[in-house]
Amino acid sequence: MSLIPKSHPRAKSLLIREKLVDGFDNGLVAKEGLLAQGRGEAFDYLLGEKTSKAAMQAIRAAASQLLLAEMPVISVNGNIAALCPKQIVRLSKQVKAKLEVNLFYSNEKRKQAIIKTLKKNGAKEILGSKNTSSKKLPGIDSARRIVDKDGIFVADVVVVPLEDGDRTMALRRAGKTVITFDLNPLSRTSETANITIVDNVTRAIDLLIIESKKLSKKNQKTLQKIISDFDNKKNLRDNVIQIKNNLTRRAKIA
């Protein structure tokens, strides 16, 4: 039974929150994942809870990058599995990317719950389980550096939605092209990734699937042009400006 009063003005955001709380109850989400969701909510609120023009540009660049990749891998954590398991599996099929479960707070039981959820939502092969072989990324402390030797370790393009800054940096140092979803345009993850989609993943993932489908008909040169026209630093600045404008409007500052 939902505890959210229907009269509450933030009912929509509270319902997404409930998905995550359910994910927590089902062993997918870590306690720290609930906190991370809270941080995301605050930034989403400041961004106006809609997909900005800047985010749409990042989504187009991300779709192009995924379509051009030789060996794309999508890293899945507990929050993603709780929020949009169906869409993440759909995206992986659309762009022929492998799925790898990779957790910040590693925990085998939670990993298995995530794998189960992904399978229930149509995933065939899932890397990062105890039955696959692992390798270590250099330059990051022990618990968090383990990646699948047939997945992230050999990937050229990695999608890391809702990722930690340290790990994003380790992936870049390992030579990967990194695509991330991050609602904080100032985070280290946002600044470190090649393409940062500053949007709520529950909104942006559907748009990324649609764009990937649309752009799959384009030739390589067109896709490369979209990527080279994309400037992540400028895009992040545009998102910060968006937040500033929203603050001005809401606080009615002259």
Next chain:
Amino acid sequence: MSLIPKSHPRAKSLLIREKLVDGFDNGLVAKEGLLAQGRGEAFDYLLGEKTSKAAMQAIRAAASQLLLAEMPVISVNGNIAALCPKQIVRLSKQVKAKLEVNLFYSNEKRKQAIIKTLKKNGAKEILGSKNTSSKKLPGIDSARRIVDKDGIFVADVVVVPLEDGDRTMALRRAGKTVITFDLNPLSRTSETANITIVDNVTRAIDLLIIESKKLSKKNQKTLQKIISDFDNKKNLRDNVIQIKNNLTRRAKIA
């Protein structure tokens, strides 16, 4: 054992977070409380993780208001009990305010855990337990309107740290003077309260205790002047401007 790598650039914020996670493990904090903490973290980050001049003004006004109150009550929820139990008890003694446990997501077991924590930290009498009599605040849905008949119900000044907008509005409608701690200067709670301290409660509570001690030597007229000079709407705007300036600086926007 702490899972936080010491090398992490946000170790301090992560350690506060861990207090809350411990509070969750000890039955003080609701899952929704973890999410709320995450939202607070985001705003604290945007505010520069320090007490602003505007926040300091609000703290002075709050101290004056508490010292002038005939029947002040401090409402305690799970997050407060997890983050700063010792200080909240100290504040209640300093300004002779009653303590009342009052939860957004009501739960008798959690309530008892909070009462136990407050007692362990020196609290004598705690209202809002099942042994005290309750009354209902008008204008708010059922589960959340229950208050203690010897506490919030008859209080003239109520401190509601980390409160929900609906309840803050119900308290105002019931004629209470409301003091709150809220890191989001745009929230309904912030806008509805008489005095909003836009600061991390773990920093601001110590300052509020110090100011209450200092100002306790002043006469009534001086305290009244401090309160009448305080403009909550202007104070909130100053905090929004602070966030905007921090965004400009961090994003290096010209």
